[in-house]
């Protein structure tokens with residue numbers, strides 16, 4: 574069995590194949606690919622605001638793929654480095670805060686996101702509810718203004734499935750949308766899984782999290798149906814998060830499932 578690890582260079586990404594199982598002393602790695610970072614074609618900018626490295630692959634992969642194919646330049650802001658995550662499956666003596674951001678770079682590379690457009694905001698994983706929500710709003714708003722973003726993508730207030738950190742970010746972004754003047758931001762979306770997909774996910778993790786209300790059909794502004802191609806990229810993205818492989822199948826999607834977004838601001 575193999576897992577994959579990426580190392581980011583200035584202009585390229587090397588993917589390593591790591592042999593498992595392995596001891597803590599020996600992490601046997603061999604390079605398998607040298608990939609050029611693709612150059613996005615367009616100039617319109619979308620900003621994804623999320624919490625943990627791997628959220629982008631679980632919850633927003635279809636929209637990210639479609640935006641990239643349409644020439645959007647995607648920026649990603651992570652509230653945390655996912656440092657509370659368990660990475661022991663790697664069998665290496667490495668901490669989550671060091672490996673999970675690298676995995677995010679590799680996953681996002683698959684949808685054209687450059688490393689320099691990925692930012693970790695430095696909030697504490699698992700404790701967003703205790704931290705300063707206004708600081709999160711200010712950081713995101715300053716970023717959106719600086720890059721002249723036209724689209725914001727983030728969580729709904731339920732955090733997709735009731736995860737506290739996700740919900741905090743969703744509510745903070747709603748606060749921001751209400752209180753700031755959106756002179757440059759044209760669209761914003763809240764990610765929310767299709768109800769039928771939520772039902773399937775709920776059965777897997779409802780013992781851990783309280784499920785939020787389901788969006789109704791009338792609330793869904795945009796739905797992207799899962800094609801075989803989109804699903805294949807989603808799975809590739811998830812597999813870049815080797816340290817989180819125990820979760821890869823926690824949020825299953827299949828052909829015909831839809832990744833759905835609530836459009837809350839659409840002035841044009």
Ligand SMILES: [Zn+2]
Pocket residue numbers: 624625628736739
């Ligand atoms: Zn998360």
